[in-house]
Amino acid sequence: MVRKKGRLWIVMLTIMLLVFVSGCAALQKKQALTPEEERAAQQEKEKAAQQEQEKKSFEQGLAEKKYPGIEGEVWESTLLKDILFQFDQYDLTEEARKILTEDAKVLSKHPSLRIQIEGHCDERGSNEYNLALGERRAVSAKLYLIKLGVQDNRLSTISYGEEMPADPGHTEEAWSKSRRCHFVILSR
DSSP: OHHHHHHHHHHHHHHHHHHHHHHHHHHHHHHSOOHHHHHHHHHHHHHHHHHHHHHHHHHHTEEEEOOTTOOSOEEEETTSOOEEOOTTOOSOOHHHHHHHHHHHHHHHHOTTOEEEEEEEOOSOSOHHHHHHHHHHHHHHHHHHHHHTTOOGGGEEEEEEETSSOSSOOSSHHHHHHHSEEEEEEEEO
């Protein structure tokens, strides 16, 4: 009888050991990744690292500015490019559309940004006319960004007319630089 109990214990221990070992083997198999899963995990790590690098790059490219009519902190970014206009026009050129497409990509990568689109003119024309033209330029850029998927509540417009020329000169070359929309970041 004692021998039978001893054998029974040995059989029971053997069964429990087999169950334990097979469970550990199954767990190890489950933890091992297939080559496709390893590639996907590596791509996710690389994507996260790239996004972090882009964020750092964006933050390093910010410059704090003081602007008339805007209280608090305002930033400019080297990643948001100005667009230029022809004389007495507010229609977007093909080049302006390309630049706005790139600006929209930057904004999509940074969904917390709120920007203000500034409309500017050269010195020719009356103050009233240039303020109205600058506003039409800013609204034109805003509508195109909305068309590209940027949310309306992230965009505001203002016109400075001829008050803030990019180039203070009195030549066509200077005036062409001043006919623009400029982008500033109101909050990030």
